[in-house]
Amino acid sequence: MQRDxxxxxxxxxxxxxxxxxxxxIPSLWAGLRAGQTGIGPFQRFDHSQxxxxxxxxxxxxxxxxxxxxxxxxRLSIADRFALFAALEAVATAGLPAPFGVGDEDDAETGVYFxxxxxxxxxxxxxxxxxxxDPRRARxxxxxxxxxxxPGDAVARLFGVTGPVVTYSSACASGALALGAALDAVRSxxxxxxxxxxxxxxxxxxxxxxxxxxxxxxxPCRPFRAERAGMSFGEGAAVLVLEPLERALxxxxxxxxxxxxxxxxxxxxxxxxxxxxxxxxxxxxxxxLADAGLAAGTIDFVNVHGTGTPLNDAAEWQxxxxxxxxxxxxxxxxxxxxxxxxxxxxxxxIEAVATVLCLRHGELHPVRRDGEADPELPVAxxxxxxxxxxxxxxxxxxxxxxxxxxxxxxxxxxxxxxx
Amino acid sequence: MREPVFVTGLGTLGAWGxxxxxxxxxxxxxxxxxxxxDRAAGYHLPGGARRACLMPAGSLAGWLSPAESRRMSPPSxxxxxxSRMGLRCAGLDTAGETAGEAGEAGTAVVIATAFGPSTNTExxxxxxxxxxxxxxxxxxxxxxxxxxPAAQIAIALKARGASLTICQREAGPLIALGTGAAExxxxxxxRVLAGSVxxxxxxxxxxxxxxxxxxxxxxxxxxxxxxxxxxxxGFLAGEGGAVAVLESAAGLAARGGRALARILAWxxxxxxxxxxxxxxxxxxxxxxxxxxxxxxxxxxxESVDLVVSGAAxxxxxxxxxxxxxxxxxxxxxxxxxxxxxAVTGEYGGGHLAAAVLAAAGHPLGPTPGCADPELxxxxxxxxxxxxxxxxxxxxxxxxxxxxxxxxxxx
Numbered sequence: 001m002q003r004d005x006x007x008x009x010x011x012x013x014x015x016x017x018x019x020x021x022x023x024x025i026p027s028l029w030a031g032l033r034a035g036q037t038g039i040g041p042f043q044r045f046d047h048s049q050x051x052x053x054x055x056x057x058x059x060x061x062x063x064x065x066x067x068x069x070x071x072x073x074r075l076s077i078a079d080r081f082a083l084f085a086a087l088e089a090v091a092t093a094g095l096p097a098p099f100g101v102g103d104e105d106d107a108e109t110g111v112y113f114x115x116x117x118x119x120x121x122x123x124x125x126x127x128x129x130x131x132x133d134p135r136r137a138r139x140x141x142x143x144x145x146x147x148x149x150p151g152d153a154v155a156r157l158f159g160v161t162g163p164v165v166t167y168s169s170a171c172a173s174g175a176l177a178l179g180a181a182l183d184a185v186r187s188x189x190x191x192x193x194x195x196x197x198x199x200x201x202x203x204x205x206x207x208x209x210x211x212x213x214x215x216x217x218x219p220c221r222p223f224r225a226e227r228a229g230m231s232f233g234e235g236a237a238v239l240v241l242e243p244l245e246r247a248l249x250x251x252x253x254x255x256x257x258x259x260x261x262x263x264x265x266x267x268x269x270x271x272x273x274x275x276x277x278x279x280x281x282x283x284x285x286x287x288l289a290d291a292g293l294a295a296g297t298i299d300f301v302n303v304h305g306t307g308t309p310l311n312d313a314a315e316w317q318x319x320x321x322x323x324x325x326x327x328x329x330x331x332x333x334x335x336x337x338x339x340x341x342x343x344x345x346x347x348x349i350e351a352v353a354t355v356l357c358l359r360h361g362e363l364h365p366v367r368r369d370g371e372a373d374p375e376l377p378v379a380x381x382x383x384x385x386x387x388x389x390x391x392x393x394x395x396x397x398x399x400x401x402x403x404x405x406x407x408x409x410x411x412x413x414x415x416x417x418x
Numbered sequence: 419m420r421e422p423v424f425v426t427g428l429g430t431l432g433a434w435g436x437x438x439x440x441x442x443x444x445x446x447x448x449x450x451x452x453x454x455x456d457r458a459a460g461y462h463l464p465g466g467a468r469r470a471c472l473m474p475a476g477s478l479a480g481w482l483s484p485a486e487s488r489r490m491s492p493p494s495x496x497x498x499x500x501s502r503m504g505l506r507c508a509g510l511d512t513a514g515e516t517a518g519e520a521g522e523a524g525t526a527v528v529i530a531t532a533f534g535p536s537t538n539t540e541x542x543x544x545x546x547x548x549x550x551x552x553x554x555x556x557x558x559x560x561x562x563x564x565x566x567p568a569a570q571i572a573i574a575l576k577a578r579g580a581s582l583t584i585c586q587r588e589a590g591p592l593i594a595l596g597t598g599a600a601e602x603x604x605x606x607x608x609r610v611l612a613g614s615v616x617x618x619x620x621x622x623x624x625x626x627x628x629x630x631x632x633x634x635x636x637x638x639x640x641x642x643x644x645x646x647x648x649x650x651x652g653f654l655a656g657e658g659g660a661v662a663v664l665e666s667a668a669g670l671a672a673r674g675g676r677a678l679a680r681i682l683a684w685x686x687x688x689x690x691x692x693x694x695x696x697x698x699x700x701x702x703x704x705x706x707x708x709x710x711x712x713x714x715x716x717x718x719x720e721s722v723d724l725v726v727s728g729a730a731x732x733x734x735x736x737x738x739x740x741x742x743x744x745x746x747x748x749x750x751x752x753x754x755x756x757x758x759x760a761v762t763g764e765y766g767g768g769h770l771a772a773a774v775l776a777a778a779g780h781p782l783g784p785t786p787g788c789a790d791p792e793l794x795x796x797x798x799x800x801x802x803x804x805x806x807x808x809x810x811x812x813x814x815x816x817x818x819x820x821x822x823x824x825x826x827x828x
Binding site: 047049050051074098111115116118124127128130131134139142143144146147148149152153155156158159160161162163164165166167168169170176180183203204206207208209210211212263264265266267268269270271279282286400401402403404 | 460461524526527531532534539540542543544545546547548550551552554555556559560561562563564565566568569570572573575576577578579580581582583584585586587593597600604606625628629685686687688689690692694695700703704706707817818819
């Protein structure tokens with residue numbers, strides 16, 4: 001790391017999100033708190049020939065949004081999600097935008113984004129037409145195809161002139177982007193980071209995960225005995241990060257402290273997690289070390305919790321490695337059970353959910369679908385929100401295809417005196 | 419930087435075949451390594467670009483097991499082979515696949531790709547869209563994700579540090595190198611395999627040409643990239659892989675290895691005036707990013723001996739690159755500028771590898787197709803130059819991103 005300044009504490013000062021529960025943080029938190037699922041029948045594409053038929057699809061966008069975003073019609077769905085979440089997060093943070101025009105004394109702003117497929121949905125439409133008749137396909141439909149398009153669109157909207165980097169490490173992309181943003185703010189490389197992820201439903205991933213038989217035919221049931229795979233979701237989530245002192249000086253109220261991040265690789269298999277959980281545990285331990293926190297200070301975990309038999313089992317092993325005897329009693333939040341798996345955005349939106357749980361002092365539940373798995377004796381928060389006003393810190397995990405693992409640690413902001 | 423970071427090994431594959439010797443010879447000769455692209459599928463426009471810098475058959479021989487060759491996507495094969503080459507170049511034992519034994523901090527992998535595994539994605543989409551979604555092949559799907567190359571490196575070499583895949587188009591390779599250096603400097607990894615891979619399929623080539631991005635035959639009938647030349651009209655598409663082995667000074671000293679180059683600093687910036695697929699006019703913002711990168715390296719612009727530019731023959735991209743450099747040098751004489759993508763093609767890591775080789779003292783030859791330079795730069799013309807002490811590698815991307823890495827002599 002190139003350090004322009006000594007390490008600084010980093011605050012989350014803004015959050016924004018869109019997912020199957022709706023557009024905006026109020027919809028997200030209301031849905032999460034109610035244990036409401038956004039997973040159901042969906043319309044994005046004809047899925048009659050696919051093996052499964054559910055997803056947490058985002059409803060039509062607010063009419064006003066198009067006016068706030070230049071070139072709206074040419075943007076991919078993933079770009080639109082990203083712009084909405086970023087606009088909401090920056091507004092929450094109370095930051096004036098655009099951020100910089102390249103003057104020497106401008107505070108540096110960076111964009112750190114994660115995405116698995118970017119504008120793949122639009123690429124599929126183009127590709128289908130192009131292969132039928134190359135003369136008729138509209139080339140402009142391909143422009144937002146790039147995986148980096150959502151992050152670039154955010155940078156363009158806000159006039160960002162600092163670093164803009166997109167991570168595409170499958171389901172860990174969003175979390176890895178947040179880790180990079182933390183590093184950049186902490187080290188003084190940037191003063192403000194707009195960090196998150198965006199992905200939309202597309203046939204490639206829908207058919208691909210179904211081909212692996214990793215998709216449940218009913219809404220996913222993380223850590224339950226009859227779990228049979230994941231459910232798809234889509235959306236975007238963005239967090240605004242800045243040095244804690246800077247945030248306080250400008251009168252912003254930190255939503256949480258972003259305390260640490262860690263990453264590792266299973267180096268085991270392209271799709272199956274290391275059943276020992278060693279790789280995931282390494283990411284968790286690295287994140288705790290980065291935060292300077294002992295495992296005993298973590299009061300809940302927002303688990304990756306896809307609902308696939310192998311993934312949940314490996315994650316349970318990892319939790320036991322890190323938290324020892326406390327693992328069984330550790331409250332677990334399984335956000336994917338309500339909003340589906342947002343792939344490259346999942347780490348970002350689950351970070352937002354973690355911040356919301358810390359901020360509100362209660363953990364969101366999931367529905368009690370079926371029996372508990374006796375092999376995975378976890379303390380999943382079920383049916384009702386779990387009050388946890390004194391929660392000090394939490395971890396959010398992302399365990400991806402290819403064995404790429406990431407863990408993020410957030411601490412509750414309890415004021416200057418704490 | 420807290421901890422000095424060194425490049426201790428380099429593995430490359432591309433139009434030059436496999437290995438640094440082939441690339442160094444191609445760069446010294448300054449001749450583009452193009453072949454005819456397969457246009458049989460009918461994706462290409464009549465009169466469009468015909469040539470690209472493609473890997474010769476057999477370049478991967480000896481670097482992959484039969485099982486790896488069967489199951490991996492083309493970019494994954496490039497990534498694993500280049501990593502093994504890089505480790506061998508660094509004097510590290512690959513027979514026992516010991517990349518993971520880099521001390522307690524382990525080995526991290528940072529790979530950039532502009533397009534990911536294109537062959538697998540194209541085949542999979544044909545299955546899904548034109549056969550039946552249930553015809554989708556699971557083995558193709560698992561190797562269609564952008565992070566498959568990084569994951570396969572980790573699996574093959576037991577690299578258990580962070581596994582990062584960066585997609586930032588033409589700026590990605592230098593961002594990957596910088597991100598890898600950051601992993602070492604922060605003490606999160608004892609060793610890093612950092613680089614870039616991309617394949618160039620006929621479909622991708624045809625689409626890039628339909629966007630008007632590729633070089634077309636000029637009045638002389640030659641399809642050349644011509645960076646910084648008045649007649650430039652696009653880039654040559656390329657494919658390949660380049661993976662650098664990065665180590666800390668302490669790690670290198672502990673094993674008694676030798677270094678190719680030292681990474682002095684890196685940086686990136688964004689030009690928000692760029693369109694999603696084009697180039698902007700925001701050279702001031704990018705110049706600020708470059709100035710800050712040089713400041714972090716502790717290097718004055720006048721101390722840069724050679725610029726290894728990512729310019730590839732784009733009319734607007736090369737102009738923006740020149741404007742950025744001129745703004746930073748602010749009237750002072752610019753150092754010589756190399757544009758190796760005219761030899762290696764755009765994508766596949768040839769530029770990144772060329773920058774490391776230049777810093778290691780390998781001479782770069784003339785810039786192909788640049789007989790009539792404009793934009794106030796001095797592209798290499800084949801005149802002998804002293805070995806550089808400080809090399810600036812630049813990587814501007816269509817869409818707005820930019821990255822720089824400052825390399826010093828080891």
